Each structure stands twice: as structure tokens, then as C-alpha cells.
Amino acid sequence: MSIALIIPDRKLDDLQQRLQQALPDTRIEIWPELHDPAEVEFAVVWKQPHGCLNGLINLKAIQCFGAGVDSILADPTLPNLPVSRIVDPALTEAMIGYLDGVVNYYRLQLDVFSRQQQQSVWRPKSPRKLNHIAVLGLGELGGAVANHFYGSGYQVSGWARSGKSLKNIQCFAGEGQLAQAVAAADVVICLLPLTPTTENLLGENFFSTLKPAAIFINVARGAIVDEQALLAALERGALAAACLDVFRQEPLSSASPLWQHPAVLITPHVSAVTNVSTVVSQIADNYRRAQQGSALLNPVDVVRGY
Ligand code: NAP
Ligand code: GLV
Numbered sequence: 001m002s003i004a005l006i007i008p009d010r011k012l013d014d015l016q017q018r019l020q021q022a023l024p025d026t027r028i029e030i031w032p033e034l035h036d037p038a039e040v041e042f043a044v045v046w047k048q049p050h051g052c053l054n055g056l057i058n059l060k061a062i063q064c065f066g067a068g069v070d071s072i073l074a075d076p077t078l079p080n081l082p083v084s085r086i087v088d089p090a091l092t093e094a095m096i097g098y099l100d101g102v103v104n105y106y107r108l109q110l111d112v113f114s115r116q117q118q119q120s121v122w123r124p125k126s127p128r129k130l131n132h133i134a135v136l137g138l139g140e141l142g143g144a145v146a147n148h149f150y151g152s153g154y155q156v157s158g159w160a161r162s163g164k165s166l167k168n169i170q171c172f173a174g175e176g177q178l179a180q181a182v183a184a185a186d187v188v189i190c191l192l193p194l195t196p197t198t199e200n201l202l203g204e205n206f207f208s209t210l211k212p213a214a215i216f217i218n219v220a221r222g223a224i225v226d227e228q229a230l231l232a233a234l235e236r237g238a239l240a241a242a243c244l245d246v247f248r249q250e251p252l253s254s255a256s257p258l259w260q261h262p263a264v265l266i267t268p269h270v271s272a273v274t275n276v277s278t279v280v281s282q283i284a285d286n287y288r289r290a291q292q293g294s295a296l297l298n299p300v301d302v303v304r305g306y
Helices: 013-022 089-107 110-118 140-151 175-182 204-208 227-235 276-292
Strands: 002-006 027-030 040-045 061-064 132-136 155-160 169-173 187-190 215-218 241-244 264-266
Touching (some): 040 276, 089 187, 132 140, 132 175, 140 169
Parallel strands (some): 132 155, 187 215
């Protein structure tokens, strides 16, 4: 019996080797070079070509190699099998580290100084007063990020689909309360999953509810944001700046106006990258669970989309 790693365009030697060490009696194969597709019982998947799981007639479960499962669920021919995803303290720590860096970048006005440097301008400024952070999505990552910033001295509000009671975080729920969740925010961080409900959720109306000095950070998925509406909102001064780690189309096209916009900071989807060494044990555990027919760790609700 075997595990197929279906993660195109990525070097998989390290993952293959570590999984092999954890499961010495199981064949670990890199798709599309499979010894016998009928032997594959478990697939570790990221951005799979649509349809590629259908030939695996004995597949028992699908393990997403990241936290967000949108690219996996987008396959219209996805077999009706349990799907699990990565939940990992190391991933959460990486996300917090990235966001801490970005918030401090803006607090210290490094965006302004970087533009001044390009013009050889020497104009000191004191730090921006960033007091209130709003976090959209209060799941594994959003909840930890909200707590982190509260612990660093910020007022924090959060928004989720269902009502939450998180100590010290002012929680809002449902589309009707989105505007309230961000109304007082100096920084808004998006950590929502991409689902049919959240696609294009953050558009003209949303950006109109922000404070004109607000900074928007998207570390979730690009398609949650209407990029044209964001650019228009920046142009009319509905918000001050945006830091984008994720895009509707990745890599971001060299023709995108986002690259050149002075109020946009771009990073190439690096805020929290799955750490092979810390996730191997949960993948191996899920393989054993799938073989035994037990519930997977970190299951995904395929109907809800996250
Ligand atoms: P999660 O645990 O599934 O949490 C999702 C949160 O979003 C939950 O609080 C959920 O509300 C809320 N939500 C879902 N649909 C909503 C809606 N329609 N309206 C309001 N709130 C809604 O996800 P996670 O592990 O925190 O990860 C979040 C996302 O981060 C992932 O899906 C992925 O796309 C992205 N990500 C990006 C990177 C990167 O490198 N850029 C790395 C990792 C993850 P409930 O609590 O009420 O269900
Ligand atoms: C990365 O984007 C992830 O979803 O893990």
C-alpha cells in the first residue's frame, strides 16, 4: 500500500524521506510516477491538477499539505472522501512573526521612509499611532493572532462566521457585523478561508467602512479581496496602505498595477509556509487513522469549505 505526494512544482525529497522514516513499511511515491495507482490509499495534496485523484480507486483520505483547502475543494471531480488539513503550532508561530514584522514596519513608518529614500529626502517622523487591530477570521490562525496582538498591548476586535467569546477580544459575527468589527481599526488583518461565501467579500463597501488611515493586511487568499476595489479605495484615500501576501492569480502577473502602487507592499505568499519537519508526524498519524477507518486529525468540513 502506498501514499502519493501530489504537490506539483515542488521538490519533495525531504517530505518523502521524512515520511518514509515515520512509516518504514509504506511506499511513499511522488505523483505522477506511481508504481500502481490501485495501491495508493492516502494522498498528500496541494494545488492538484483537477481529476488526478480519480484514478486512485483505493484512496481512503485526502491530506491537504497546507492550512487552506480552497485549491483542493475547487476540483469539481474531487472524490467524496474525508479531507484533513494542516494545523501546526509552527505555522501559527510563523504567521504571528510575519504579522508582527508587518505591523511594526507600518508603526515605524518604514513605508514612508522607504519612499523618501527613493527621492533622497531626509524628513523625520514619529511612529504611527496604531492602537486597534481587527482580525477577520478567528480560527486556528486568526484566534492566535488576535491573542498575540492583545498581549502586545493593542485593542483587538475579531470577526467570524459564528459568535465567539474570546477573552479580551471584542468579537463580532456574520456579514451584518463586519463593518462594526473594523470601524475603529487602525490595522485590519484578513485570515479568512476562501469559500464561496468569502470570495470577493472584501470589496468597495468593505473598504468604505475603514478609517482613512487604516492599513489592510491580507495573508489569507487573494480571491477574498476585489483587487480593483482595493486599488480604487487606495486611490480615493479610503485607506492608507495595504500589505498583500496572497493574490487571486499567483505568481502575481508582472502587468498587475499592484506592483507599482506606492501604498502597496507585496510579499510572495510567504507569511506561513508549511514546515516539513513539524508536520510529518500529523500526516503519518492521519495515514494510520485512514487505514483504520478512524476520524482524521484536523478534519475539513467539505460542504462549508473550510
Ligand atoms: P480556520 O481555523 O478554518 O478558521 C477560519 C475562520 O474564518 C473561522 O473563525 C471561521 O468562522 C471564519 N470564517 C469562515 N467563513 C466565514 C465567513 N463567511 N464569515 C466570517 N467568518 C468566516 O482557518 P485558519 O487555519 O485560521 O486559516 C485561515 C486561512 O489562512 C486559511 O484558510 C488559508 O487560506 C490562510 N493561510 C495563509 C497562509 C499564507 O502563507 N499566506 C498560511 C496559512 C493559512 P467560525 O469560527 O465561525 O467557523
Ligand atoms: C498556505 O497558504 C496555507 O494555506 O497553508
